[in-house]
Amino acid sequence: MKALAAVVREAKGDFIIEEVDVDDPRPDEVLVRIVASGICHTDIAVKNQDINIPLPMVLGHEGSGVIEKIGSAVTHLKVGDHVVLSGDSCGHCHSCLEAKTAYCDEFVGRNLMGLRGDGTSPLNQHGKPLRGRFVGQSSFATYSLTPARSVNKIPSDLPLELMGPLGCGLTTGAGTVLNALRPPSGSSVAVFGVGTVGLAAIMGARLAGCATIIAVDVRRSRLDMAAELGATHCIDAGSQNPVSEIRRITGRGADFSAECSGVPVAVRQAVDCxxxxxxxxxxxxxxxxxxxxxxxxxxxxxxxxxxVVMGDSVTQTFVPYLAELHRNGQLPYDKFVKYYDFADINQAVHDSAVTGEVIKPILRM
Structure with missing residues (x-):
């Protein structure tokens, strides 16, 4: 079948929306009509080749949509299900068998190369393969052919166009605190970098009952959002020394920290604090x-x-849990979302990565 997909062909090049051919589902695959897809920092890093993996490719890995076809071996999903997509895993390595799918032995091949585990792609263009399995989905497209293991069913009464970021950014940030760090009630947490992942970590720390939740960033607007979502203290790393400020606030240093920016100096500070x-x-x-x-x-x-990868989460249970938290007002990430038409994908990237005025852009297909 035909679909429209945003293809990136060269480092730092624009996304170009082109027609592609999508395979029929294999026995273990599901065809999803993409309703919306969040744009993540990792998508932009691959586009710019800060993460150097092969191009051209269809990126996107925070897709939400509706199942339109299922493979013959898929029994736990059905046509019409509302779903959020996440990463791929083999299902049979040591980590997968211990429900640690984010640490699958085949993680790189299945999630970063844009190909199935056997090296083929579900997308073709002009009779030639086009890498179309990024993080299990390549959701910058109107349709995604994804492995059933990457599909997380959610209730149909939730706002589907908002749900995609639960598959990566929200799961990664909240899961890092709730699943990986597991801070006891009353403890202190410092979060470095409060974009989508960091803000999710702030909300996770609040849910965990942390008494002192410290946000560190260089953008005042993001620190203000962190305070609105539960941070008890905010540090402007552009004008203050985060390590000394965290020690002053806590009296001894933070019990835990989450480094969510990838900035090398922040990595060192997140340990030193x-x-x-x-x-x-x-x-x-x-x-x-x-x-x-x-x-x-x-x-x-x-x-x-x-x-920590994907917040140490089993997405099939953690994504629906986060969706219910949002329903109940305990994960109000809609406060920092901005919607864009699919055709405006390059403007969305600019507003997020260049000016920084938008924290979580979501493309409506």
Whole structure:
């Protein structure tokens, strides 16, 4: 069948909306009519080749939509289901069998190369394969052929066009706090970088009952949003030293931190600001090839850093949980969303990545 897709063909090039051919579903696949898709920092990083993976490709990995066809082996989904899409996994490696699908042994091949696990693509153009399986979905398109393992069913009475970011940004941020760090009630958390993922971490810390929730960023507007969503303190990293300010606020350092910006200096600060014992979750994507020195005098006394992918979440249960939190007013991420028509994808990228005036752009297909 035919679909429209936003194709990026060269580093830093614009997205170009083109017609593509979509395969019929294989036994383990589902065809989803995409209603909307969030734009994530990772999509932009690949477009600009800060994350150097092959182009051309159809990006997008925060898709929401309606199932139109299902493969013969899919039994837990049906045509007409409202769904949110997330990443792919093999289902049989050690990590997958332990319900840690974000750490699948085949993660890179299945999610970053834009191809199925067997090296084929579900999209073709002019008779030639076009990489169209980015993070299990390539949702910058009117249709997505995705593995059933990447599909998360949600109630049909929820606003479907808003739900896509639950599949990545919200799951990553909230999950990092609730699933990976698990701060006890009354503890302190510092969040570095309060874009979508960082704001989700702020809301997760509030849900966990943290007493001190510190937001760190260089944009005043984002700090103001963090305060509205639950941050008890805000630090402007452009004019203040985050480490000394966090120690002053807490009296000893933060019990936990989440680094959500990928800025190398912030990674070091997110560890240096910790109390003893203390854990930093590294979530933000740093530029390729970056090495960051740490003081072993600091780490050796009971501080540590751990990389976290997708908030250590099992999306099939965590995404519906977050959807219910939003329904109940406990995850009000609609406060920092702005909608764009699919045709305006390049304007949406500009407003998010260049001017920074929009935190979470969502494309309506």
């Amino acid at each position: 910790l109390a003893r014992p203390g854990w930093c979750a590294q979530v933000g994507a740093t530029p390729g090839g970056i090495e960051i020195p740490f003081s072993m005098d600091n780490i050796g006394l009971g501080r540590g850093i751990k990389g």
